[in-house]
Amino acid sequence: DTAVSQTPKYLVTQMGNDKSIKCEQNLGHDTMYWYKQDSKKFLKIMFSYNNKELIINETVPNRFSPKSPDKAHLNLHINSLELGDSAVYFCASSPGQGNSPLHFGNGTRLTVT
């Protein structure tokens, strides 16, 4: 029983397409996140939701739209995919206000051709 699960694990698509990544956590956590890890392995926060409310939006292009239907789910929709969007996207969750560590999903490797 996976704590933070994301689908799909791999996603290969062409420039200009629209795609979604789904994330679910069964830990009962209040806060969920999306991180992007680029080819240089740098992990950068994109979004954070607390109890379905967006609280962090880090200068991410408008083509990226997160959606949290309930506090156990945080999905990421990407419009008009670009080559530079190729990366590993990690979903994570935590119990609350940052003094607790993050629990990560095992990542979605997105390749845009």
Added chain:
Amino acid sequence: RKEVEQDPGPFNVPEGATVAFNCTYSNSASQSFFWYRQDCRKEPKLLMSVYSSGNEDGRFTAQLNRASQYISLLIRDSKLSDSATYLCVVTRAGGFKTIFGAGTRLFVKA
């Protein structure tokens, strides 16, 4: 300047060696500190939290110096299985923004 800076790697050490990683952070209001480990093509996993008094977990010792805004991780008696990337992680005051350092790669060889 990045908010969290780590030693550039990679570190190549023999089994049994002691190795130390350093990390500095720029936001003095940072409130929580962690070391994570990331294996190749895997997700980051918590190694240990870092407390002001310093803390130890088996072969791993973490230290925090708030005055110098400096965090360290010491690994004693390195094992082959310690080979990974070690990420220094800081959470800003307010609690919802967790910042990762770029990571330090460790290779332990037989």
